[in-house]
Amino acid sequence: MGFGYGMGFGIFELLFPIVFLLVIGGFLVVAVSGFRTWNRNNQSPRLTVPAVVVTKRTDISHHHHANAGDATGAHGFHTSSTTWYYVTFQVESGDRMEFSVDGTDFGMLAEGDHGKLSFQGTRYLSFERI
Numbered sequence: 001m002g003f004g005y006g007m008g009f010g011i012f013e014l015l016f017p018i019v020f021l022l023v024i025g026g027f028l029v030v031a032v033s034g035f036r037t038w039n040r041n042n043q044s045p046r047l048t049v050p051a052v053v054v055t056k057r058t059d060i061s062h063h064h065h066a067n068a069g070d071a072t073g074a075h076g077f078h079t080s081s082t083t084w085y086y087v088t089f090q091v092e093s094g095d096r097m098e099f100s101v102d103g104t105d106f107g108m109l110a111e112g113d114h115g116k117l118s119f120q121g122t123r124y125l126s127f128e129r130i
Helices: 011-043 103-108
Strands: 046-066 077-091 096-101 114-120 123-129
Touching: 046 123, 077 103, 077 123, 096 103, 096 114, 096 123, 103 123
Parallel strands: none
Antiparallel strands: 046 077, 046 114, 077 096, 114 123
């Protein structure tokens, strides 16, 4: 008696649970990693140190989405994008730290700005020019 189609045990029945578990496992790893970073940041002291804005950069991710169809029945695609903003600061010791910032802070900071950088772990809090 072999494994055939009559037994109801095809390749799909074998691979689906494995792929499902891998996807769920991936989500769990990302969630646990994010929680650890969040918790580590919360446990870190809030520091304010003299710093200089060294450089700024953006990371843009483009997403292509299929349209379900409009009133005319036309199908197509639309594109959206997400932008992440990063600023690198240099502190008095010469060490450099890069933080993710929101678009407003990114726009207000210029390379060469001197001021006081406030942060908590890997979390950017603020920058006050002096």
